Amino acid sequence: MSASAFLGGDTVPFTGARPVNLRTDLSGIAELIDLCFSVDEAGRATARELRALSQTGALLSLLQRMDRLLDGLGQGFVWLEAGRLVGNVSIAAADYPPDMGKGYIIANVAVHPDFRRRGIAKALVSKALEHIAMRGATFAILQVEAENHGARELYRALGFYEERTFIKWQRSAMLRAPHKLEDMPFITLRQGNEWRAEYELARLVRPNRRGGIGWLRPTHPSQFRPSLWRFLGMLFSGQGIDRWIVRSADERSILASLTARTQFGGAVHLTLMVHPNHWGKLEKPLLNYVLRRFDGQHRTLYLEHPADDAIANAIFEEYGFTRRHTLVHMRCDLDGKAQRDDRSDDPRK
CATH class of the missing domain: 3.40.630.30 (Gcn5-related N-acetyltransferase (GNAT))
Known part of the structure; x- marks a missing residue:
């Protein structure tokens, strides 16, 4: 030197x-x-x-x-x-x-x-x-555009694996609600003591090993269980949440749910889940019902949904939603232990 x-x-x-x-x-x-x-x-x-x-x-x-x-x-x-x-x-x-x-x-x-x-x-x-x-x-997560194959290959080489692909949908605030369907199931708001039934539905159709409910929304009891602190936090921040459901005939389980998270005067974020035995039967009535509930409020609607659910995604398009992004959710388990769910079955595998 x-x-x-x-x-x-x-x-x-x-x-x-x-x-x-x-x-x-x-x-x-x-x-x-x-x-x-x-x-x-x-x-x-x-x-x-x-x-x-x-x-x-x-x-x-x-x-x-x-x-x-x-x-x-x-x-x-x-x-x-x-x-x-x-x-x-x-x-x-x-x-x-x-x-x-x-x-x-x-x-x-x-x-x-x-x-x-x-x-x-x-x-x-x-x-x-x-x-x-x-x-x-113990783990790292990321999301990447589905069409970015080079990045996906890079992340796989570094130990990431693909959990699930989700589509982000958006519906313009200028669109009007659809007409009421002739054949509608009984749709009502979920009661606080029914949180376990909705959680069981989520564990079945949105298992954590496949991305959970969506980005940064794991399928966990805290997402469904009533909480005084969460209620107060949402109250003071101007947020709200409504959970519309369709119950089974014996009212012991929830066959479908559509959750709407709102911000005072702002957009609405929707989450739709349907039991596998009722795919193709309850998606359209639930969405039809909720779109009519928000009619005239001029709110933009957002929705994140698994790309592999062709039935629901076709209904979103029919009701005026447009695709914004298609994202692959990836995870790397740093502790060598793969993520597990209590439920071993997966209706889409």
Whole structure:
């Protein structure tokens, strides 16, 4: 090594992965995400938020100190090529019930187009997995566009497996409700003491080993069981939830349910589940009923549903829903123990 290099006269720009620095990297990450996910509404929104945050000045120092206390929320790694930020991976804690293990979300995996096919994405995700494993994580999850076969192959090579593919649907607030069907089953709101029956339905048609209810919504009793704290939290935040169901003839089980989560004056998020013995019979009546309930409120409706449910997805299209994204949910079990459900049968296998 020359004397000038030893004394700092020759500075070689860094190449490789390093942890995100909130004070210096946010603007570069925003530009990268905007470039790589320009056609993705969520990607553009993330880029806008990062740009705004990068302009908060001294507040970033406080956020970085808080971030260490919050178990790495919003952290991750960047890849520098000769000092230029060309790659990113974000890490965030997955808010799962404690008895389901400690999980993390892998997101915003992006590499500048000029630097792809050099192993940068693989190196970044590997670094992220090592990082969260050291924090005691038992699993990592991510979602990827179904048509992005290269990324799916990369994640499989790193130990991820595909749980299920989900379609995200959207219905315009300008659409009117359909006419009432002539033949309608008895549809009513679920009672609090019926939560176990709906949970059993979810365990059957949305098992956790196949992605659960949807993204960041595991099939767990806490998703269905009444809770005073949840009720108060939703009350003060202007949120609401209605669970419409169709009961069995003996009223001991729930044959179908359609849940509507609302935000005061905002969009409505729907979740539809139907028992396998009634596929093709109850999807349309339930959706017809709920669409008529929201008629005239001018609310955009969103729905996340398994792509393999051809019957329901055809009904969504018939009722004016449009496909926004088709996403594959993937998981990596870091503790070597595959996720299991209490129920061993799967009606779609």
